Amino acid sequence: MTNLTIIGNGNMARGIATRALAGGLTVEILGQDATKAKELAAELGTGVTFGTTAEAPQGGIVVLAVPFDAAKSVVSTYGEALTGKTIVDITNPVNFQTFDSLVVEPGTSAAEEVAQLAPAGAHVVKAFNTTFAGTLVAGESGGQPLDVFIAGDNADANAAVSSFISAGGMRPLVVGPLKRSRELEGFQFVLMTMQANPEFADFNWDTGLQVTK
């Protein structure tokens, strides 16, 4: 049985799959490009299955490890094949033309837009939008386990995602309903502009975001 399907074969797919495998989950990689999906699956180790997005996802949790526009397209295309699934939206809808705003309007979020496109029987959960890929592969930042901020409207779906995150050695923080994705996406947008800003010489798309105590 497959626990987790990851749509995508890039750096975020690699990072999330690495943590899931560390947590003992079974992982399926579905990419647009069959060769790249096969290569990533092989790199991750034995037992990782793979295929293309022409196939229906097998996992109960489906992580959309693709950019925002592609995430919307994947959900629309799969349609009813996602019924009963927990869909994890990790996207940051940054306007990369201006790098001065999001491409979603104030008062909404990428996760809410993705949820609008999902079938009624699926639950969309925001997670992993503040964890850069390299920190997921490393499994830590600043010597601490990663904090993963989670927002979602369905308690069971939030719990399923939290459970996987805990298994992978990270700290799940369920911050509230799906609309809290607005604030999660907004803050990560700011952190992304800092990575791109040469004044922050130490920040190179490799920082973590931690609630300390």
Place this chain on the structure above:
Amino acid sequence: MTNLTIIGNGNMARGIATRALAGGLTVEILGQDATKAKELAAELGTGVTFGTTAEAPQGGIVVLAVPFDAAKSVVSTYGEALTGKTIVDITNPVNFQTFDSLVVEPGTSAAEEVAQLAPAGAHVVKAFNTTFAGTLVAGESGGQPLDVFIAGDNADANAAVSSFISAGGMRPLVVGPLKRSRELEGFQFVLMTMQANPEFADFNWDTGLQVTK
């Protein structure tokens, strides 16, 4: 010469004053209540001057360590007395009735609303909205110096606030123009709901927010 005027005599005034004094700055406390301002000044140590908000602030940097509505009122009342000053807005405009939204509309921020009320010759800088009072007094969170996120439109004002923050043993992070306050306020709103949520037993208005590496 006074470097820093703090408007307010509550926990945030205490925290920011503690760090400023640790950094060797001279501090003035102006409260609505003369007795409370005097008590806080005495608690902070010798050399801290005090008075009421009936007096014009002496510091080049004026920190509004009061709630959002009071911050707007202070700026309006002072008017031209703030010309030439760097005004630090630390507020979080949370709707404490619902605890489910901010009281400012999406697409704006408390800092921008305060700036609308300030005289043309003053510069408003957002800072300290993610640092809880206790962590400022302690000067650390999780064993690390505090990160202080800063947003402002005037480079000199941002630099002056950064300099004070560095002197006080904290890490200044100038994230961008004043409108980035929207994202800073939005995220802290989420962190505040977590402090109030009994599911986060460890979070009691005492956590820090850190960019790790």
